[in-house]
Amino acid sequence: MSEDQNRVGEVSSESPGTPVSPDPAVDVGTTADEVTVLESGTELERTIDLRGGLAIGVGTMVGAGIFVFPGLAAGNAGPAASVSFAIGAVIALLVALPTSELATAMPKSGGGYYFISRGMGASFGAVVGIGLWLGLVFASAFYLVGFAQYAMAVFAEVGIPVASLGSLPLIPILGVGFGILLTGLSVFGTENTTKLQNGIVSLLLGILVVFLLYGSLDTLGLFGRETVPEQFMPYGTLNIFTTAALVFTSYLGFAQVATVAGEITKPSRNLPLAMVGSVLVVGVLYVITIVVSTGAFGSARLATFGETAIVEVARSYLGFPGAVAILIAGLLATASSANASILSSSRALYALSRDAIVPPRLGRVNLKYGTPHIALGLVGGPTVVLVAVGRTEVLAEVASFLHLVTYGLMCVALIVLRRSNPAWYNPTFTVPGYPVVPILGALASFGLVVFMQPLSQAIGVAVAVAAAVWYLGYARDVRLKGVKTDA
Template identity: 60%
Template structure:
């Protein structure tokens, strides 16, 4: 695709590809032709690697405590919405194989105001998501200390905050010193994590189906098969699916993108959704609602203990540590690239896109990513952080679908995608309605914080970016 719109390309390292494959650290310009070396298998590895993370270890206890086994439906709803957005994103990505993904598509399809809101909201949405991952990491680190017999003391909550902040600082420094360093850590984490999860789920399904007796503890709470509670839990756990659209950022490096990109995005969502649904099914088969509520964010540790004794608990603790580390590390990287991208488009001061001459990384953007992440992580507000992150991403996903409709309507000369969503406007319309509609089931406080972020980003547009003209925008 050589005639896509020219514009302020979001330069730098690919924000997601580093999580599973090594990439060059050279800055990529608009005129550079990306080498298409990424096949279907590599694309699936990126998609799965960006989504399998903290959510699968933190949410089963929270979701199962609310609705029991019905939480499987909540995760399935999240997967369906992700699929509805994956198809429009695939079409846009094959027409505009640019780094920046959703921000680039929306800014070019809906203009500078929408681009500013989405670009800055993506930054802040990733900040909330990263803080959520770091709190989960702190909770699992606390369990790890307890498991090996180290006394926690009288203030476990304070220790979680301290651990979350320290890990946040560590990952920020790691990313400043070079993307390859972060990528090597990420590759090993994802490979080990996936193998552990497959083995655990295989054993858990044998117990859930009655082939193994794990002596499930009794409980009095019943499952809640009602629409509103299920959808409310879906809104909470949607944070688990935030990585799927990031596959679009490597569209320019994918072989046969018209075929492989949609297969990669759809396949990634289907595989990860299946793993999430199986995980929550195992958790709610071993423990009932009241037991999951008592165990909280680290309920999966107790599920592992129930299935395999102390060895099972240790496997889940290690898996939880790996997952939350993977999510936090990749998310800090992506957050900095979101800031870098909007700065290159002059929607933020240009100095935010400065590159460290020694390490070749956007150190200012990384500082703008890590600073607020560390502050939010110290709050330990797991559910609020997760829902605000979901809110801001759902806004972006809905607008991606709207951008596709707008671009198809205007039919600019440069728009020639290798893949087109079938069914005309039906799928993007449903995708937009589903994305925006899920927000209605969130906690009012989370909605209020999300709306405040949107208002602030719109205010920034009128204060700073209203006169910015984006090349290639409709």
């Protein structure tokens, strides 16, 4: 049994107004490699190993960066979109390192919400928690739209004349239908899907590595191909940054590993490895994807293929079999990203309900299926509404906006916790380069928001304001143990 106890408080909302005990030692248990033992003696098994953690991170992320964004990003920034993806990876790494420290100090469900509420208090926590819930709703909707576009591309490939149904909004219909299906499976499905998820991610990585390796060698001219000659930054420097802001959605997955921190085996080792590792894996894949894609067609032509541009890239390199493989991969990747986001979002709601920032019944688990049906419904419902009305770019940017605010605040929370150094704060992984890394992480996260479209910024701010209003109206009396209250 390891010594890394964490003693972060639970909520004491039953008697609002009473002073909080300065001792945060509420029953949060002792962390060992494979289990958390609560003080009541009850044990919570840890069942997600490093491979599972990486699969969650990679599986959540690859859906967007490779299968939705290349065409859009190249249209905005040209071949320099690869730099935009690299910027995203650097920001994600700057945040993943502090997140790893926080997660090893607080290996509990809830991720960003939990860290910020314990570091900075219930008000910040409420805004972030609600922001994360809705941010993941936007992300799920974005992935579902991507899924629908791949489904359409499959129809086109097998020759189903979808164009003749031109009057019907097929993409929203497919996206909504699949969104309802995924939510239903989450509520009623009791088969454990970890192995399936691991298998899907391995298959995806296999397809991508073959495709990108061949594409890279071909782009380098090894097979006699001539790449389309093009200026590296045809649309200027600013567009590199706006594109980085747009495609940052491709990195909203590493922190999902932290939302299941309570279930990761050997958390002090596996949490940092899973988070940093998944960012590195997808970051490299994204940059190569852009190089290969723009090498095949040139960015202007690539942009005309829209969200499923990568299918045409695969076709140009590997012919029909390549296109089929990437279509299948695209369906799997967007579906797995959507599914992972829906599940994470429901975890965020649970963490809020546990602290009574939203009504506790939202976190109820039904005995028959053992699933949090209300929380899942509160994720799936808004998601399909957004699928029906949303545009890819705006969905992606709002999702990124809400996550970036959380990421920035997580970096701040780390600095606050390091400075106040409460007795329970004993991370087993410490961020290298403190305080530079978390400060840069916070600045970069907040800075990227500036480069988004005004509409996305407005929606993001509106969500944050609505969350603050909710907090003031509903949950102002909530006191979290383990947090210094200045009241």
